Amino acid sequence: MTDTVIQLIETGARVTRYCETCKDHGEIDLERIRRVRGDDFPMLDHLPLCTNGDCIGMIRFKASLGMRSRWLMTAKGHERFQRHSDWAFTTKNMAIKRQVQRERRAKQSPPMREAPRG
Numbered sequence: 001m002t003d004t005v006i007q008l009i010e011t012g013a014r015v016t017r018y019c020e021t022c023k024d025h026g027e028i029d030l031e032r033i034r035r036v037r038g039d040d041f042p043m044l045d046h047l048p049l050c051t052n053g054d055c056i057g058m059i060r061f062k063a064s065l066g067m068r069s070r071w072l073m074t075a076k077g078h079e080r081f082q083r084h085s086d087w088a089f090t091t092k093n094m095a096i097k098r099q100v101q102r103e104r105r106a107k108q109s110p111p112m113r114e115a116p117r118g
């Protein structure tokens with residue numbers, strides 16, 4: 001099972017994209033992907049980077065059929081996603097810390113200097 005675009009269309013699945021980082025989500029147009037990428041484009045472990053603003057997250061796809069839904073990922077895909085999420089989390093936290101530090105420095109006026117000698 002490779003969950004190609006055509007297989008998903010033929011089973012009548014609905015596919016939704018999710019970004020864990022910016023929480024962007026929505027149903028995707030399988031027909032459009034099929035036209036652009038071809039019938040056999042594999043959706044399984046297809047994990048593109050999020051293009052929402054300056055988001056550094058990774059997109060996951062979920063296929064729903066009636067009440068049942070599943071991530072279009074193998075164990076390997078889950079692992080890749082987890083690694084990216086850890087990286088994104090660290091990177092985001094670093095950016096926040098830097099921002100806080102910049103703001104703190106900007107507030108220190110006049111800037112701290114060494115005491116004049118002599």
Ligand SMILES: [Zn+2]
Pocket residue numbers: 019020021022023024050051052055056057058
């Ligand atoms: Zn995102």
